[in-house]
C-alpha cells in the first residue's frame with residue numbers, strides 16, 4: 001500500500017463540454033490512479049492540480065526566509081514559508097509520485113515550475129556544503145518512485161528523436177527528480193496532439209496501455 005502524491009499540471013480540465021479540450025495528460029494519470037485504487041494499492045492519496053490552482057511564485061522574502069535558521073524565523077517569515085512547508089510535507093509523506101504535465105513552449109508549465117520552486121528548498125529537500133567540491137548540493141529525500149506522464153503537440157523529443165535538442169520538459173523534471181527523492185523513474189509520453197492523425201491515436205492508445213501496465217506493477 002502506497003502513499004501517492006499526484007500532481008496534475010495542465011491548465012485544461014480532464015473533462016470539458018467540448019471533449020477536444022480535455023487534458024490528455026490528466027486523463028492518462030487518472031487511468032493510472034484509478035487502476036491503483038481498484039487494486040486497493042493506495043493507503044493515502046494526496047492530489048494537487050497545480051494547473052488550476054498554481055502555487056505562489058517564490059520572491060525575495062521567500063529566499064530570505066529559507067536562509068534564516070529555523071529558530072530565528074519571525075512570525076511573518078513563517079507565514080511566507082507556510083505554503084512551501086505544506087507542499088514539502090506532502091512530498092515527504094509520499095513513496096510514489098505521479099506528475100502529469102503538458103509541454104508548454106518546450107518545457108514545463110510555469111505552474112509546475114512554481115511547485116518545484118516551492119519544494120526544492122535548502123535544509124528541507126537538499127543541503128549545501130562546499131566541502132563537497134564542485135557539487136555542493138546533496139538531496140535529502142530518498143527511496144521514492146516517480147511516474148512522469150507528458151503530452152505534447154509535436155513529437156520526437158526522446159533521445160535520438162528529431163526534436164531532442166528542443167526537449168526541455170522531461171530532462172528538466174529528471175534533473176529535479178533527485179530533490180523529490182526519486183530513485184526510480186517511469187515515463188509515459190503521448191505525442192502528436194497537434195497533428196490529430198493516426199499517429200496521435202496510436203500514441204494515445206499506447207500511453208493508456210502503458211498506464212495500465214505500470215499500475216499493475218506499482219500495485220505489487
Ligand SMILES: Cc1cc2nc3c(=O)[nH]c(=O)nc-3n(C[C@H](O)[C@H](O)[C@H](O)COP(=O)(O)O)c2cc1C
Nearest residue numbers: 010023024025102103104105106151152153154193
Ligand atoms: C500554451 C501552449 C504551449 C504549447 N507549447 C508546445 C510546445 O512547445 N511543444 C509541443 O509539442 N506542444 C506544445 N503545446 C501543445 C500541448 O503540449 C498539447 O496540446 C498537450 O496535449 C497539452 O497537454 P494536455 O492535453 O494535458 O493539456 C502547447 C500548448 C499550449 C496550450
